[in-house]
Amino acid sequence: MSIRFIKAMKLMSKISLGEMDEPPKKKSSINTDLPGSLSATLGTGKHAQDSVVWLTIKWSLTLGFLLSCALIWFTWPDSPDGIHPPIESKFPIEELKTIWGVFIPLVTLTLGYMFGKTR
Template sequence: MSKISIESIRDTEEPQPRRKKSNISGDVPGSVSYSIGTGKHAQDSVVWLTIRWSFILGITLSLVLIIFMWPSSPDGIHPPLDAEFPIEQLKTIWSIFVPIVTLALGYMFGKGK
């Protein structure tokens, strides 16, 4: 029979879980930070994207409304509504996007440094 000493039991270390080794060091930018940046650049990029998409959507909806209301004949038979220029509908469309653009510009240029 072999004798096991208490000292040999104490000296053995419990196996530690292996750490996964990675070739990547430091922070890795993700797809969002790659497209809008980080820090102050990200804040400015978000404001720029907000303004840009507000104008794109406003212009697109305005053009769709004008094309839909454009009469196909001189009699104005095509549109289901009156053959008048849709100024009230355009005001309604832009009343949504103008405050968003104003708010974004106020945030961008009104920040204290």
């Protein structure tokens, strides 16, 4: 090692930086509300409950409508020559009942949860 390096090290060891205060530690508690991506989307507390209800209703109605449109689009009319309206048209009423038989109970369940009696 060079003499300059040794002298520099001795000089640096004599430099006093004073007492360093540690930053105060924050107390952590599980009971606090920690905001996250889900809290930013839905909210917290009562707002989160209302948001989940309205998201459930919105997606149930949207999916029911889109599935109904797709069903009607692909099953009716059934005329191979493209004449509209076809002579023998079969409207898929039973399939529509099945689709909405899934989504309407979800909507009524969420509305009952939102507007139902609390205790």
